[in-house]
Structure formats: structure tokens, C-alpha cells
């Protein structure tokens with residue numbers, strides 16, 4: 001954030017910088033535009049022409065993203081083995097799966113969705129205090145804005161977001177927005193525990209000790225990201241979240257019932273259907289790096305819709321922009337003579353800085369670390 005290296009070959013024929021700035025200065029985000037009653041979206045939100053926007057003809061059989069049932073895996077060894085195998089298969093191919101019976105109750109899931117909605121719905125004068133867009137984001141516990149890469153990305157996102165650093169060093173209650181404070185604390189506690197469990201299964205799926213990934217620090221940091229996608233009057237022109245890969249180890253994503261999340265698999269965009277009580281788990285670039293490419297980070301996006309708002313809560317397992325000297329490299333146990341390291345080492349911060357940022361050749365961030 002603020003350090004993004006996104007480049008765009010597309011040159012707009014208007015003073016885009018000025019329009020971005022006036023949108024930014026409202027500090028009320030996309031929701032502010034919708035609340036003001038616009039029927040045509042400003043051109044900063046128009047998706048530029050790109051091959052990524054071309055519609056790929058769906059194949060006859062559309063593959064389904066796996067839904068993995070975690071019920072009973074702590075007691076039933078056979079069930080546990082099966083789940084580990086399913087997770088391994090999903091992370092090797094899609095980089096994503098859904099989980100049910102994961103231990104977080106529907107009440108908690110509903111409450112965090114409602115808490116994120118309340119944050120975005122609250123009085124604009126209160127909400128504006130949390131709005132920030134400068135280099136001090138690195139020191140801030142809570143960052144609220146619209147398109148964290150507003151000035152560098154080729155298109156502004158049709159969504160508003162707040163990000164809270166929940167780990168390491170859990171926040172003091174007074175640092176959090178009062179309107180959703182209690183549920184932020186409770187949900188992040190539970191999601192951290194679940195993330196550790198998932199990372200244990202992932203470790204075993206790699207043939208490593210159960211605690212290998214957590215001992216490496218994969219669950220040391222958690223960023224909780226609360227998205228609000230307002231209904232869009234011209235959804236065909238806009239994008240909720242552009243095509244990207246997450247930078248961290250894993251992301252545990254909760255989406256509400258609206259839908260719109262898609263994952264790229266076998267050369268086509270596949271819907272990730274909202275399932276009540278389910279959580280989406282996806283691999284990020286740091287996991288791809290430490291597994292030497294055995295597990296792949298999922299390419300995904302969120303399309304804009306004329307219904308909404310759509311709320312989602314992404315819990316990214318990473319220390320993000322926090323200063324950290326910890327460097328990650330391909331796990332030695334996974335390398336062999338015919339499988340040498342494919343990536344150079346990187347810190348979480350380095351990868352986050354390139355998050356969605358594509359190099360001059362339009363490639364994704366992790367390619368910058370390829371050997």
C-alpha cells in the first residue's frame with residue numbers, strides 16, 4: 001500500500017489523476033457515490049480494455065470447486081487423512097477450496113458480516129476519521145479507504161475496505177472501531193485458531209510435521225479485511241475486485257449470500273458459490289513460494305453486481321506491511337536434486353508491496369522472485 005508498483009499501458013484521455021483525487025478526498029468511498037444517487041459510474045471505475053476482460057467460452061462441463069467437510073477430523077483418523085488428501089489435491093490444482101463444519105458457528109459468521117456492514121453503514125463523519133491514504137498506513141492499526149492502490153492501479157475498484165491488523169500483537173479494544181469492536185476481537189480469535197488447524201492439515205499434506213508451517217511463522221500475522229461492495233448501477237463497466245492473487249500464506253474468506261467471487265481454473269473463470277456456513281480457503285504467493293510451487297496461489301476476482309451491498313471478510317495470514325526481518329524461502333524438505341529451488345527468498349512485506357502489482361511485462365508479483 002502506497003508502495004505499489006502497478007503499471008498500466010492504458011492511457012486515459014481525461015485527467016484521471018484529478019478525478020481520483022477528488023474521489024479520494026470525499027473520504028466516503030464508493031458507498032458515498034451510491035448514497036448520493038448516481039446512475040452513471042465515474043470513469044475512474046471503467047475497466048480498461050484488457051485481454052483479461054474478454055469472455056472465455058465456458059467449456060461443456062464446468063468444474064466445481066471442492067467443498068471439504070472438517071467434521072470429526074480430530075477424532076477420526078481415516079476422516080482426517082481423507083481431508084488432508086482433499087486439501088492437498090485442491091491446493092495443487094485450484095489453489096482454493098471451501099470448508100464446512102470448521103468449528104466457527106453460523107452466529108459468529110453472521111455477526112462479523114453484520115459488524116463489517118455496520119462499520120461501512122455508520123455515520124460518514126465518524127467513518128471519515130478512519131480514512132487514511134499515506135505512508136503512515138504501516139503504523140496504523142485500522143486502515144479504511146477505497147482501492148488501496150487507487151493511484152497506481154489501472155482501474156478503481158467498486159468496493160470500500162477496512163483492514164485491521166489482528167496479529168501479532170492483538171489490538172487494545174480502544175484501537176478498534178466501537179461499532180464492530182467486540183465481534184472483530186472474537187472472530188479474529190476464532191479465525192486464527194482455524195487458520196492454525198488448516199495450516200496443520202496443509203503441513204501434513206506436504207508430508208511435513210504437523211507443526212512445520214506454524215513453527216515457520218505462517219500463522220504469526222493476521223490481517224482482517226472487511227469489504228463492502230455497494231450495488232453498482234452499471235456493473236458491466238466496473239469490477240469489484242480485479243484479477244489478483246493474495247500475497248500471504250493462506251486467506252480464509254467469508255462471503256455473504258450475494259455471490260460474485262470467481263476463481264480462474266483451467267483457463268476459465270468459475271463461480272465460487274456462496275454456501276451458508278462455509279468459508280473459502282485460498283493459497284497465496286507466500287505459500288506457493290515456500291512449497292516451491294507445489295501449491296499454487298489462486299487467481300481470483302469479484303465481479304460487480306447491481307444488487308447489494310455484498311459483504312466479505314478476508315483473513316489474510318501474513319504480517320503484511322509490518323516490519324519483519326523474517327525471510328521465507330522454499331522449504332528444504334521439499335527440495336531434491338531434480339527439484340531445485342524455483343524462488344528466491346522474500347519477506348512478507350516485500351510480497352505485499354507487490355500485491356497485485358504486476359511487473360512491466362504484466363506478470364504477477366511472485367514471478368519477480370523466480371530463479
Ligand code: OGA
Nearest residue numbers: 225227255261302312314
Ligand atoms: C481479497 C479478496 C474477495 C472477496 O480481499 O483479497 O480476494 O470476496 N476478496 O471480497
Ligand code: NI
Nearest residue numbers: 244245246300
Ligand atoms: Ni484475494
